[in-house]
Amino acid sequence: xxxxxxxxxxxxxxxxxxxxxxxxxxxxxxxxxxxxxxxxxxxxxxxxxxxxxxxxxxxxxxxxxxxxxxxxxxxxxxxxxxxxxxxxxxxxxxxxxxxxxxxxxxxxxxxxxxxxxxxxxxxxxxxxxxxxxxxxxxxxxxxxxxxxxxxxxxxxxxxxxxxxxxxxxxxxxxxxxxxxxxxxxxxxxxxxxxxxxxxxxxxxxxxxxxxxxxxxxxxxxxxxxxxxxxxxxxxxxxxxxxxxxxxx
Amino acid sequence: xxxxxxxxxxxxxxxxxxxxxxxxxxxxxxxxxxxxxxxxxxxxxxxxxxxxxxxxxxxxxxxxxxxxxxxxxx
Numbered sequence: 001x002x003x004x005x006x007x008x009x010x011x012x013x014x015x016x017x018x019x020x021x022x023x024x025x026x027x028x029x030x031x032x033x034x035x036x037x038x039x040x041x042x043x044x045x046x047x048x049x050x051x052x053x054x055x056x057x058x059x060x061x062x063x064x065x066x067x068x069x070x071x072x073x074x075x076x077x078x079x080x081x082x083x084x085x086x087x088x089x090x091x092x093x094x095x096x097x098x099x100x101x102x103x104x105x106x107x108x109x110x111x112x113x114x115x116x117x118x119x120x121x122x123x124x125x126x127x128x129x130x131x132x133x134x135x136x137x138x139x140x141x142x143x144x145x146x147x148x149x150x151x152x153x154x155x156x157x158x159x160x161x162x163x164x165x166x167x168x169x170x171x172x173x174x175x176x177x178x179x180x181x182x183x184x185x186x187x188x189x190x191x192x193x194x195x196x197x198x199x200x201x202x203x204x205x206x207x208x209x210x211x212x213x214x215x216x217x218x219x220x221x222x223x224x225x226x227x228x229x230x231x232x233x234x235x236x237x238x239x240x241x242x243x244x245x246x247x248x
Numbered sequence: 249x250x251x252x253x254x255x256x257x258x259x260x261x262x263x264x265x266x267x268x269x270x271x272x273x274x275x276x277x278x279x280x281x282x283x284x285x286x287x288x289x290x291x292x293x294x295x296x297x298x299x300x301x302x303x304x305x306x307x308x309x310x311x312x313x314x315x316x317x318x319x320x321x322x
Contacts, residue, residue: 001252001320002319003317004304004317004318005304005308005315006316007313008313015260016312020263020264020311021265021267021311025310025311026309026311028313029313181271181305181309184309214265221265222266222267222269225270
């Protein structure tokens with residue numbers, strides 16, 4: 001018997017604190033597998049955000065720095081400029097990257113910082129208990145929008161990939177999902193490409209990953225993935241929004 | 249004849265989310281109805297090892313990476 005599927009080496013043995021069915025675990029595994037495949041775990045520095053993934057330093061075997069809320073791209077900028085030979089990635093949620101950290105994200109992309117951003121979008125604030133996020137869909141019920149997000153008062157969701165794709169500094173922007181086996185495989189490809197772009201020094205790369213939050217959406221894990229498929233993907237279309245290599 | 253496979257679940261890490269149950273194309277995974285792990289969840293288990301083709305779908309959807317899959321080689 002030969003092992004065909006097993007936990008990647010870049011992932012530690014610590015069981016995660018995530019809720020049952022939370023797709024953070026899948027995304028952690030994908031990032032770890034990419035670190036293994038590119039053989040860069042030893043020279044990689046991850047940036048932990050504020051949010052559910054705040055203690056992801058317990059789960060990755062690479063070095064990790066923890067940033068203030070939303071400031072992961074700024075911390076990543078500093079680390080990458082001081083250590084240009086290291087691989088630097090930030091791992092952020094939508095409350096972190098698209099709310100308090102929008103400014104840092106946009107300017108890091110505009111400066112063309114040679115970093116990789118893993119953006120986990122689940123359309124809600126998870127850690128704080130399910131409040132409305134900038135990425136919450138119109139009509140979506142959350143703790144702070146109990147009658148559904150009203151676009152008259154709460155405005156419209158941010159499509160970060162589309163927004164960042166307009167900037168010259170962005171080398172690669174792709175949106176993927178982890179709702180099915182097929183999309184998980186596509187997500188891994190995207191993450192690998194983003195890291196490869198950084199290794200090749202091409203500039204800012206971001207992979208937005210549509211993720212689920214069964215606990216705060218109030219759905220069972222399997223139903224949550226269905227909800228993601230039916231509601232999030234139509235609003236946040238999957239695909240490559242910027243690829244410097246192709247547009248040249 | 250189909251090649252031998254072995255699927256192992258780290259029962260104490262499993263949170264019983266059932267994403268593997270849903271992903272399995274052969275529908276041979278279930279949440280053990282009579283077992284509770286140290287976390288208090290019903291862990292996933294395989295009910296028909298011989299039907300397993302080691303496709304890895306359960307592994308790919310497992311958020312807790314608690315599945316290991318082995319396959320016989322020639």
